[in-house]
Amino acid sequence: MSKVIKERKDVDQSLTWDLSAFYSKEEEYNADVEMCKKLTSEIEEGYKGKLYTAENINECLDKLKKLNEVANKAGSYSSLSVSVDYGNRENQERSMKFSNIVSDLFSRLSFIDSELIQADEAVIEEAISNSKENANYLKDIKRDKKHALHPEAERVLAALSSTLGAPYTIYGKTKLTDMNFKSFTVDGEEHPLSFGLFEGEWEFENNTKLRRAAFEAFSSKLREYQNTVAAAYQTQVQKEKTMATLRGFDSVIDSLLFPQKVDRELYNRQIDLIMEKLAPHMRKYAKLLQKIHKIDEMTFMDLKLAVDPDYEPNITVEESKKYIEEALGVLGEDYLEMIKRAYDERWIDFVQNKGKSTGAFCASPYAVHPFILISWTEKMREVFVLAHELGHAGHFHLCGQTQNIFDTRPSLYFIEAPSTMNEMLMANHLMKVNDEPRFKRWVLSSMIGRTYYHNFVTHLLEAAYQREVYNIIDNGGSVQASTLNELKRSVLEKFWGDDVKITEGAELTWMRQPHYYMGLYPYTYSAGLTVATEVSKRIIKEGQPAVDDWREVLKAGGTKTPVELSKMAGVDITTDKPLLDTIEHIGNIIDEIVRLTEEIEG
């Protein structure tokens, strides 16, 4: 844990991403920023107060598309430069300057949506039939109309947007700046602790004494800030309730599902079925961990242990290429071509360095190509992380070639389907290439301990808790730290039953996630993975026709609802069946891990 981490300037350049794909010179970036200003002025001067004819509407939206493309390119460039080195002041300043410029430009353009909402229905219809390119944008406007406020009220809310984002900012500052984790001591030896170290390393520590001591030190620091964070969170949910009421929704839950184009039934199904039907399988998995690690009493502090911590193959970036190409190549020639380009043209930032953003992500600027940030640890698990991010890349690369910039982004409900799909394809491939029981068990337990645990347990339990919070708010109540602790504890106890002791400190888990400031996000992880699981099973069973369907789904981008996209892939998410089948699939994998463990130990 005391590894020396390099400065950005000292890392191997060939393993960094090449941002010159955006701009070869700073002047080109500056020219794009000027272009954004120019286009905004043109739109404002040309169309403000004039969006009452179909012709003006479509001309204005065509210009807006152009502006979105340029702003998306310049914005991605400035924020990606920051993400690899937060210590670089020059990049920080460029990025901050750009976001100020852009928020000013787009607030000047808030008249567009307001005028469109006010426009005559027949005119909007005419504009829709005259432009396929703008049709979806305009259909969304029609859909939003019912919940729109008076233009002046919308303008005020837009002007207050950064103030209204304060709960999230306060949460982030508390967690990342104020919580000063001190080192902790076990048997006279001192160990460092931070938020990142706890979630990235200590939770997985094999030594039970160390792992539990880290948990206790971590929890006691969280506890010191519980009232501050609860106050920020109460402000957030109260704001969401007020907005919901203003916009004519009876429930804050409905208002948050509205932009996702998902109804309550789909939302409740994920939470209710997983809480009830997945729990027995996961308890069995917890029991297996308990047995393998010879733990007297299984607790919340022990759930992140690996099935086989001494066994994880190493892998270099160069070696990963073969696995990635073979596993994901089934998605087509052009998909394979994209993967080759990703390596050859340096779309991926693999290195580890000081000040680099943690975790992994994929950014897909519309007019360039995707960029992936990852911190390669030379461990085999990275092939899953990379396959996941390439799933986002493949999605936006394919739909970017098919759709205009208005139509690329699907509902949040669907966002994680293409990425987790690639994790499934990777697992299926790895199961084929090596017959050794220990390797197979490693692959399957990666699926459970990483992929399914993350999406179906961690984030789902957040979702179950979050629904309880919104129910209280919808009924006119409010929440404070003690309420949140009780809710979180009861969700954990319900899921894990008598098989896992929910130790002191576990109730504070609600303080760990930024998701609660992003609406109904947590439940969508399991939704995307349900679709991915079912489609990946179809690919194994049916081959090419299932691949072809999936490719069409990826190309469709944001032009369809989650129900429609799933249907195109042969999955009917209006019924319980896909989720029940996925849960059964998870149960089968856990049974197979138990069986392999007996084989290995026997």
Ligand SMILES: [Zn+2]
């Ligand atoms: Zn993802």
